[in-house]
Amino acid sequence: MSNNKININELVRPNIKALSPYASAKDEYKGEKGIFLDANENPFGTVNRYPDPYQLALKQVISKVKGGKPNQLFLGNGSDEAIDLVYRIFCQPNKDKAIVFTPTYAMYEVYADVNAVELIPLPLNDAFDLEPAVVEPYLEDPTVKLMFICSPNNPTGNLLDRNSITALLTRFKGIVIIDEAYIDFSNEPSWLEELAKYNNLIVLQTLSKGWGMAGLRIGMAWMSEELVSYFNKVKSPYNLSSVTQEEAIKQLQDTAGFQQRIKLLIEEREKLIQELKQLSIVKRVCPSQTNYLLVEFGNADKVYEALINKQIIVRNRSKVVENTLRISIGTSEENNQLITALKTIDRE
Numbered sequence: 001m002s003n004n005k006i007n008i009n010e011l012v013r014p015n016i017k018a019l020s021p022y023a024s025a026k027d028e029y030k031g032e033k034g035i036f037l038d039a040n041e042n043p044f045g046t047v048n049r050y051p052d053p054y055q056l057a058l059k060q061v062i063s064k065v066k067g068g069k070p071n072q073l074f075l076g077n078g079s080d081e082a083i084d085l086v087y088r089i090f091c092q093p094n095k096d097k098a099i100v101f102t103p104t105y106a107m108y109e110v111y112a113d114v115n116a117v118e119l120i121p122l123p124l125n126d127a128f129d130l131e132p133a134v135v136e137p138y139l140e141d142p143t144v145k146l147m148f149i150c151s152p153n154n155p156t157g158n159l160l161d162r163n164s165i166t167a168l169l170t171r172f173k174g175i176v177i178i179d180e181a182y183i184d185f186s187n188e189p190s191w192l193e194e195l196a197k198y199n200n201l202i203v204l205q206t207l208s209k210g211w212g213m214a215g216l217r218i219g220m221a222w223m224s225e226e227l228v229s230y231f232n233k234v235k236s237p238y239n240l241s242s243v244t245q246e247e248a249i250k251q252l253q254d255t256a257g258f259q260q261r262i263k264l265l266i267e268e269r270e271k272l273i274q275e276l277k278q279l280s281i282v283k284r285v286c287p288s289q290t291n292y293l294l295v296e297f298g299n300a301d302k303v304y305e306a307l308i309n310k311q312i313i314v315r316n317r318s319k320v321v322e323n324t325l326r327i328s329i330g331t332s333e334e335n336n337q338l339i340t341a342l343k344t345i346d347r348e
């Protein structure tokens, strides 16, 4: 496979290139011991000190768990922060553009709008997979800076074709962001393994889904050291709290528990698929490599309302994919209650 050597410097916004980042006294003095009178902190208390702005201890632990290098990692307040930053680093407002493959994760559009970046929505095919030909007209356009590829894709649940992604990675002259928020539930290797081959690749992962820490807000963005340096320049200095960093380090120790819960959720997913397929109100259950199912109903709005009446809340995605609900996999008990409710609705 040929390497796609991109001149990153040429892609970065001029004001970001010229930026000198905020430097704290602790950037200059690296020692652990000392009398710290530099940051107007209060000497009393338990969370009185500012946290490590580069989260080095947490990055060590995450790198061991995920198999990447700590110096190729940016940590954000959720991967949503990384999505926002990638627009701010590369896209000049009202000039540059980004590609997404629809239907997909809504936050790419939200942050494009926030940053006044034009989004080019290109359709996935009927199997919700990539059709590289639709990208052809944009490959040489220097104002198209970013391409978001969500795999496994939200809300459809499927992995996108590896060869098609490789073709795009090799030919696109901008930054390719592969969002692997659900990779822990899938049976394919992460694109993290391919990082060394493409200096324009950013792999997004999160502790919110497979690791069950959505409340902590920790997202990972893996990329070349050169790219990491731009993220570090632009981010808020203390974007992850000390409590967040310590709690994540603690929870990441339990890899056995993590694997056990993933296995259980996958078994529950497969059980739910079988149950759903037996209902006459269900038209189609999309294949899923995630912890949710996109389900097509005869009348999704009606089923959605009926479930709400039974205090079961799912996500109505009918505006994005006709007549569909997206259902997260819950505990065995919760899934059984969902099936019981749907069977009742099916009989009505």
Ligand SMILES: *Cc1c(COP(=O)(O)O)cnc(C)c1O
Residues within 6 Å of the ligand: 077, 078, 079, 080, 081, 105, 150, 154, 179, 181, 205, 206, 207, 208, 209, 214, 217, 218, 219
């Ligand atoms: C849930 C999700 C995220 C993760 O968001 P966090 O900000 O890390 O909680 C990112 N991408 C996709 C596609 C998601 O579904």
